[in-house]
Amino acid sequence: MRVVAVGLVGAGPWAGILHAPMLASGPETTLAGVWARRPEAAQALAAAHGTRAAGSLEQLWDRCEAVAFAVPPDVQAELATTAARAGKHLLLEKPMALGVAAARELAEAASDAGVVSQLVLTARYTPSGRRFLAQAGGFEAVAARCAYLSGALLDDSPFAPPWRRRHGALLDVGPHVLDLLEGALGRIEEVAGRGDPLGWSSLTCRHQGGAVSAAELSISLPLPQRVSECVLYGPSGSLAYRPPADPPSAAAELAAAAATIRREFAEAVAGGASPPLDVHRGLHLQRLLDAATRSLT
Numbered sequence: 261m262r263v264v265a266v267g268l269v270g271a272g273p274w275a276g277i278l279h280a281p282m283l284a285s286g287p288e289t290t291l292a293g294v295w296a297r298r299p300e301a302a303q304a305l306a307a308a309h310g311t312r313a314a315g316s317l318e319q320l321w322d323r324c325e326a327v328a329f330a331v332p333p334d335v336q337a338e339l340a341t342t343a344a345r346a347g348k349h350l351l352l353e354k355p356m357a358l359g360v361a362a363a364r365e366l367a368e369a370a371s372d373a374g375v376v377s378q379l380v381l382t383a384r385y386t387p388s389g390r391r392f393l394a395q396a397g398g399f400e401a402v403a404a405r406c407a408y409l410s411g412a413l414l415d416d417s418p419f420a421p422p423w424r425r426r427h428g429a430l431l432d433v434g435p436h437v438l439d440l441l442e443g444a445l446g447r448i449e450e451v452a453g454r455g456d457p458l459g460w461s462s463l464t465c466r467h468q469g470g471a472v473s474a475a476e477l478s479i480s481l482p483l484p485q486r487v488s489e490c491v492l493y494g495p496s497g498s499l500a501y502r503p504p505a506d507p508p509s510a511a512a513e514l515a516a517a518a519a520t521i522r523r524e525f526a527e528a529v530a531g532g533a534s535p536p537l538d539v540h541r542g543l544h545l546q547r548l549l550d551a552a553t554r555s556l557t
Contacts, residue, residue, distance in 0.1 A: 267320040270330030271296035271305040273418040282518040284309040288526035292324040332423040337362035344369040349376040354435035356542035363546040367539040377539040385517035392501035396444040404473040406490040408433040412479040428457030429477040453552040
């Protein structure tokens with residue numbers, strides 16, 4: 261397989277933990293350059309991974325055939341739309357945008373340009389997530405209960421940027437939970453919520469085929485350890501997804517996910533066809549998030 265040159269937009273904590281090392285370590289990709297609104301951050305991240313900072317987005321486009329994004333959702337929607345119109349393939353973070361209109365514009369730009377797109381929904385690429393969904397395919401489920409709870413917003417963590425503090429758990433962890441529920445139970449036809457995204461949000465979903473699921477979301481709880489689980493229920497009992505929480509195992513899961521993301525993105529670019537987790541999947545999730553947000557407010 262030919263090596264895909266990927267530029268990176270963003271130089272924050274998540275770009276440093278996931279995107280830059282993932283793209284630079286190959287063998288399927290090379291990190292062609294880094295651009296960020298803070299030039300000094302772009303230069304530091306680029307130097308740490310053996311590449312160069314780009315002085316402008318246009319300069320970054322000239323160096324690559326694909327672009328990965330590690331920026332706030334509203335920034336991603338704008339810049340990824342520009343990248344698609346420049347003919348660049350897209351590796352996107354979740355949520356794809358802050359609203360449906362921007363997500364739709366991005367999806368249309370990618371379709372019109374014929375570029376490949378892939379959404380980084382991390383649980384879909386981890387060994388434990390893929391094992392759970394494979395088992396769910398043979399499990400007769402009538403209901404599910406999920407929870408994603410943490411204290412991510414309670415301190416000065418670099419993983420609590422302004423957009424997360426402004427929008428809370430629903431836009432932050434909601435895409436992961438809704439996507440996992442659909443992967444296990446089928447397409448969500450109706451979603452309703454109660455609560456407050458900055459405190460505690462409860463979602464109820466009705467799936468195609470009749471299954472019902474419930475999800476509890478919060479990123480402002482003083483918990484000693486994050487809670488992340490999804491349990492399916494059916495005539496034969498239950499099937500649980502609980503990714504490892506201890507730091508060494510969690511790091512190993514993320515490393516495995518990064519290798520899978522990199523390989524599958526490079527394969528998609530080489531083959532010229534987007535995987536199922538593409539911009540249209542992102543737009544569908546954005547519509548679910550919008551419906552849930554409107555029912556909360």
